[in-house]
Amino acid sequence: MSLKDSLEPIFNKLPAVASPEGHVHFKNKLMWTLGILVLYFALANVPLFGLSADSIDLFESYRAFFAGASGSLMLLGIGPIVTASIVLQLLVGADVIKLDMSNPSDQAFFQGAQKFMVFVMIVLEALPQIAGGYIQPDQALAATLGVGTGVITFIIFIQICIGGTLVLFMDEVVSKWGIGSGVGLFIVAGVSQQIVTGLFNWTSDSSGLPTGFFPKWLYIVQNVEADFLFSGDGIMFMLVSGGILALVSTIVIFLLVVYVESTRIEIPLAHSAVRGARGKFPVKLIYASVLPMILVRALQANIQMVGLLLSGKGITFLGEFSGSKPINGLMYYLAPIHSPYDWIPSLVRETFTSYGAPVPAMWQIGLHVLVDAFFLIVGGIVFALFWIETTGMGAKPTAKKIFNSGMQIPGFRRNVGSIEKVMLRYIPKVTVIGGAFIGVLTLVASLLGTLGGAGGTGLLLTVSIVYRLYEDIASEQMMEMHPMVRSFFGQE
Known part of the structure; x- marks a missing residue:
């Protein structure tokens, strides 16, 4: 018996959200999506019972x-969902686990393996934080309760596992009953909250300036001399501390992504049985979407967590940390760039001085930027290729989908092989170009910073995700009005 045959019964018994038996109406999908979004915000405001205020968030x-x-x-x-996806995509992509992702049986096995891996990752991401002393009991x-701190620690661990499991099933509810994916929805919710806070928050930061962009500029206009603002230091102050660079970066990235999302190659299609019925199959420049960027940053985050846990135990050969920030060694170079404070020499000096750590030399800062660029561009290409193969977006599954819908490419024989050959001309090349491009765009956004500290990747x-959600909503409305369109997307 093969490993797959041995594990399949276990994966089939894992708890799952029931799939809808028929078509879910658009209004119901919208209600499920909004309901999960509200639940996400509610759970994000439920504090962990027994958690000490001295705890450190490794993923801050x-x-x-x-x-x-x-x-x-x-x-x-x-x-845990993202990390599980990284592990499985690497295993499948390297042929350690041999799966044909165009085979429904193998697809089901992959999904079961991913869910099982998520449960494992929930434990593996929670335990080291507790064992390393970063999550501390009150x-x-x-x-007051008359129990040992070990009991409180165990209660915290159980709560973290419950929270991680809830995220998994909320994502599954959105994927099956809602619009888009839960992972994307939660990212949009968190980043949107950060951007709104970055615009309107009146709370002062460590420098005494209000955090929000608009309150900050009201304060600057009232309290800072014009002579200083138009000096060399003043211009740097306005660009970085004043948030102008972050505002410009946010607007430019927004416009660029919308433009790139609408850039596509359209392959003409014609229905084999209905004369005059024509269509187009769009191959977007960002064909694999920007979600592979999550995988790249998550890989970096997990590498940093290993270094941080070792440093906390006094093992510093990979580097030392100040809080959750690496200040030297290999971990410094492998850390993502988040803002101008990570690469502009004067700002790097200011940051490291506040840590009481030696300031990196110019060549070290440059190497740090180059390593992050390598991670984003090469990682973007690799994970984009893995992504399309494991999500059924590759040339072969796409060709089968087009063939089963009754469509064909004009001028080619109506068989899966002919359609696949045409798809192979475009999909792999566009995936590589799109993965590299989105990596460059992420790097630029990370170098310039964004409003609310959301980060270039975020x-x-x-x-x-919002742009694709808009497209999904438009698609759902079209399918609601024209039920025959659903057959092309494999829906009942």
Whole structure:
């Protein structure tokens, strides 16, 4: 018996959200999506019972695309789902696990394996944070209840596991009963909240300036001399501390992503049985979407977590940390760029001085930027290729989908092989170009920073996901009005 045959019965017994038996009306899909969104916000505001205020969030710098909220039931966010996807895509892509993703049976096995891996990752991401002392129990509460801190720690662990499981099933509800995906929805919710906060928050930061862009400029106009603002230091102050660079970056990235999302190659199609019935199959420049960027950043986040846990145990050969920020060694170079404070020399000096750590040399800062560029561009290409193969977007599954819908490419024989050959001319090349392009765009956004500290990756993901959500809603409305269109998308 093969490994697949041995594991399949186990995966089939895993709890799952029931799939709809027929077509789910658009209004119902919208209600399910909005309901899950409200539930997400509610759970993100439920604090973990027994958690000490001294606890450190290892994924604080990655909140924009890991979703969730520090110190809440949503502590892990979508981290376990994304990490499980990375592991499986690498195993399938490297042929360690041999699966034909165009085979429905293998697709079902992959989905079962991914769900099982998510449960494993929930435990593997929670336990090291507890064992490393980053998630700490409230000793005063333990004394009040008359129990040991170990009991409180166990209660916190159970809550984190419950939160991680809820995220998994909420994602499944949205995927089966709603519009888009839960992972995308949670990212949009978290980043949107950060951007709104970055515009209107009146709370002061460590420099004494209000955090929000508009309150900040009201303060600057009233309290800062014009002579200083138009000096060399003043211009740098307005660009970085004043948030102008972040505002411009946010607007430019928004416009660029919308433009790129609408850039596509359209392959003409004609119905084999209905004369005059024609259509087009769009191959977008960002064919694999920007979701592979989550996988790249999640890979970096998990590498950083390993370094942080080792550093906490006094093992510093990979680098030392100040809080959750690497300050030297290999971990410094492997850390993602989040804002101008990570690469502009004067700002890097200011940041490292506040940590009481030696300031990196110019060549070290440059190497840090180059390593992050390599991660984003090469990682974007690799994960984009894995993504289309494991999600049924490759040339072969796409050709089968077109063939089964009764469509064909004019001028070619009506068989799967002919359609596949045409798809092979476009899909792999566009996937590579799109993966590299989105990596460059993420790097630029990360270098310039964004409003609310959402980060280049978070902003990029949000704009792209919202654009695709808009397209999904338009598609759902079209299928509602024209039921025959559903057959092309494989829906009943």
